[in-house]
Amino acid sequence: MLIALFGAIESGVIYAIMALGVYLSFRVLDFPDLTVDGSFVTGAGITAMLIVDGTPPVMATIIGAFAGFIAGCITGLLHTKGKINALLSGILMMIALYSINLRFMGRPTISLLNETTLLSQLESAWAMTGIDTGITGLLTALGADRVPSTWGILILMAILTIAIKYLLDFFLKTEVGLAIRATGDNQKMIRSLSANTNFLIIVGIGLSNGLVALSGALVAQHGGFANSNMGIGMIVIGLASVIIGEALFGKKTIARVTLAVIGGAIIYRIVVTLALRADYLNLESSDLKLITAVLVIIALITPKILQARREKKRRQAKRNALMKRKEGEASA
Amino acid sequence: MLKLEDISMTFNEDTPDEKIALQDVNVELEKGEFVTVIGSNGAGKSTLMNVISGSLIPDVGNVLINDQNVVNFPEYKRSKMIGRVFQDPMAGTAPSMTIEENLAMAYARDKKRRLVPGVNKKRQDFFQSYLETLSLGLEDRLNAKVGLLSGGERQALSLLMATFTEPYILLLDEHTAALDPSRAELITEITQNVVDQFGLTTLMVTHNMQQALDLGDRLFMMDKGQIILDIKGEEKQNLTVKDLLDEFQRIRGKQIDSDRAVLG
């Protein structure tokens, strides 16, 4: 159980980078961008292909992320210059990427099991610090019988994800970042303040998909393979993370939401893992997409139901108070 | 400062919906001139504003700002030189962003936007000093979301955002029309103050004839896409609402559509 949870948190942290990308397009730019399903694979596939070809893993990862950035920019171009509806621009790019990714990859699945990847490099570097032995010793002393083989990936990926969060927070408060946020909030206004909204949308959707592709590149290296279908439903997972995060942790400020999105991504993984492991539910891994859809629906509906119930209670309380006052007047 | 040459604009040409919005408009504004614009509904006032701001490209004609023909500049480029306040108080600000963030975006209008924080201590002080001139207490609410402000407060903020970078031209399109009378009066007063303070070349559309007479130093009356009356200086000072109505009657041979034109 501990191992399974650990695995869930570990992948949650890596997928959180993808969720931050989705937050940037869906929430900040108010652009329902479906490129994500394709650009996630672009990042994974190109990075895997380059690693197999002998490119240093760091380089391969950066190139994979950059390819996602370009894909996003093209979606932005289709929407702004081509005047194609936002949803459709993303869908078109998504299916185009399906073929393009296969072209790059050359085959539907690339295995990385016997390759040196960024994550295996980090893992060996981490092993030299000896921190694992310490943590394992501590946990065993506390009575855990099976412990994760390494904490390095979780800790180093968490540092990377948090670093990206802070960069994003900073960026969204810069002069350019403010203009990007205003583009999602009131386009007419920010254009009247001399911002080139087309350019901002192109760059913003590019950055969003750059993050998604980076996440894909890391997921491939973490899981040991890239597959041309690994992006299917990714957008819904990203949205699930954003929505769950916002519902649980709030969205008062930018810094708060980005943290909430990361939390949402981790919680999503934990819930999915628990659901799949709950024997009485009898779920199989092929039910994953259904679980995701149900989770999003719950996260969307629950806050509204709670709100409605609170309203009802408030009104009931007022009505009771009125009744009481009237009774008092009658008896007086 | 601002020169319009032979501007014409027709919507839905050659269809049953054809609307001639501007016909051969030729006009020149001096630096610092404050022009009020009146005219019945559909006269082409908003279209004129939009052609100057670049939200609309005229069928023919040139728009010159400081002797530079900007008619082919996209809207965002022109807005480096032009400040605007719209009729809808929701239109001029970003509701989910804070007061200081909105001001920071306006502050960057005539500069190149960079990857440096939009708000810093120095700018906050600067924003505060300008907000104080509004006397609405907004200077103490720099971190409030603009969506929480009332229509009047938002319009005052929009006005400040449109003007404090001292654009070459200020365009106001019925910017008090959506407010209740006391708020409208307040915004009118602020308008007068900022225009005076910065000496801005201003075009202000209003449907209130008395206001058009009280404010500014030049007056355009528009009808059917043309400027049919252009009065300035002393002549404008002595003008009354009755004069305007008579003048319209004389030029057009009919009464002005008075359900829209408030006689003040």
Ligand SMILES: Nc1ncnc2c1ncn2[C@@H]1O[C@H](COP(=O)(O)OP(=O)(O)O)[C@@H](O)[C@H]1O
């Ligand atoms: N986007 C548009 N499409 C079609 N017709 C328009 C459009 N904008 C304005 N018009 C028409 O152009 C004419 C002038 O409109 P407008 O400039 O908005 O008038 P005003 O602001 O003086 O009331 C009107 O007949 C109006 O119906």
Ligand SMILES: [Mg+2]
């Ligand atoms: Mg109008």
